Amino acid sequence: MSVAPSHLTNSPVLAAGTGHSSSGSSPTFSPLYQQIKALITRSLQSGEWKPGELIPSEVELAARYKVSQGTVRKAIDELSAENLVVRRQGKGTFVATHHEARAQFRFLRLMPDTGEPHPAENRVIEVKRLRAPAEVARLLDLRAGDSVIFIKRVQSFDGVPIILDELWLPGLLFKGLTTERLVEYKGPMYGLFETEFGTRMIRATERIRAVAADEAVAGLLGVASGTPLLSVERVSYTYGDKPVEVRRGLYHTENHHYQNELG
């Protein structure tokens, strides 16, 4: 009935019956739906469909890739599970964006011990361009000495400073980033990165430990020197597992805690 999708690595021609094979004899072979998933991911990465936009329907994609709707469906199921897209019944499938309430708490895990989480107030302390320190260069997959943008800021809740953040971003990707744009932008920083610089954070790894506040830090957070703080070192990745942000946060956890779920 159907014709084998010639641009994919599978079955050159299909045997009798309806189903068709899922592996050829090529050096690389993966299930069809994985290949479809990779193709869709490529389109997301290239900006063919931008954050917040509607992607083609399952039927359209099935026609485009010459596979069944069920196969496209399984590909999108996985993309949805990885938070790259969001399905909405009756409407369609949308490219995920950081400009949504539900997406916020994936990357900001600090919660007040009691009551509802409040929006953070940001105070930018410093933005400058510098040569990547060896450690940052290693984590960002850059050469030591490559240009990076350094940001230092304090986040407050209800007027009380709680988080001191330091960020390092690849200079090439975030060329026009200035203090003004950071300050005037409302909403989460990842929303700014996504909208203004076309870089979307997909996942991150964190290393958490307890440290003591030194003099400088204590001053910025309004605590006594030596106060125990949560140190959160984060590396964020975009499409293709490319590292695009190194962040070091110091959290004052007297009345807040880092919330984590072990699934």
Added chain:
Amino acid sequence: MSVAPSHLTNSPVLAAGTGHSSSGSSPTFSPLYQQIKALITRSLQSGEWKPGELIPSEVELAARYKVSQGTVRKAIDELSAENLVVRRQGKGTFVATHHEARAQFRFLRLMPDTGEPHPAENRVIEVKRLRAPAEVARLLDLRAGDSVIFIKRVQSFDGVPIILDELWLPGLLFKGLTTERLVEYKGPMYGLFETEFGTRMIRATERIRAVAADEAVAGLLGVASGTPLLSVERVSYTYGDKPVEVRRGLYHTENHHYQNELG
């Protein structure tokens, strides 16, 4: 062709064609595969299939529940995603267990800053039965004053004490738990709970903060009083989201860190 599964809430009789409906007019209705999933979960919970054992094949389950294999498959897909079962191609589907290398790191997130994770050595400091403090009773969904088992222990890596744990367990569920059984048991504590007491931890929530070591804690961990420590408060749940463990860990994070992934 097929007959509607009368023990499920859906379609009393099925219309022409192959597919059949997914919602009735009953007060409660959920997709068929969710109902199947609930039935399988109940069998896991009741011990019909024990940890490590093989559960019936998809074909058998489809016959038992009078649904298609595809529907059983979708139910098991979700159970697999939730780590309740493990699929092995060609062999079958097995009930998940804590006695596996892969399951360890889901609940022990402390890693050495460099090198491979080592097995922990446990030193049990105290095991006693007491009346649940108000906070513990609240978290375990018990009445204040109900009997709980309290455990205090130190975990070391390469002979260096790193973790001080305090645990509270419902007395009813862990009747025969003694210091001896804790000490003589090899492997992870959740393995003991699962094998000896039939209580399997499914998921947990954690609240993490930084605190200073007091005199008693400092002595047990061999650090100076006032040293910043990671405080990890965990509540673990078994089937049916029933809380069955409260744990408070203090981690010395000078050469270790808590590893977390943000998906």
Added chain:
DNA sequence: AAGTGGTCTAGACCACTTT
């Protein structure tokens, strides 16, 4: 009414494991 994702079925073939 038309289009979208969500559910369910039936059947085919594949890859892997055991007998």
Added chain:
DNA sequence: AAGTGGTCTAGACCACTTC
């Protein structure tokens, strides 16, 4: 060879949204 989970297809109907 037989049994298991894994992939793929085709088609039906449902729930929801928009026109």
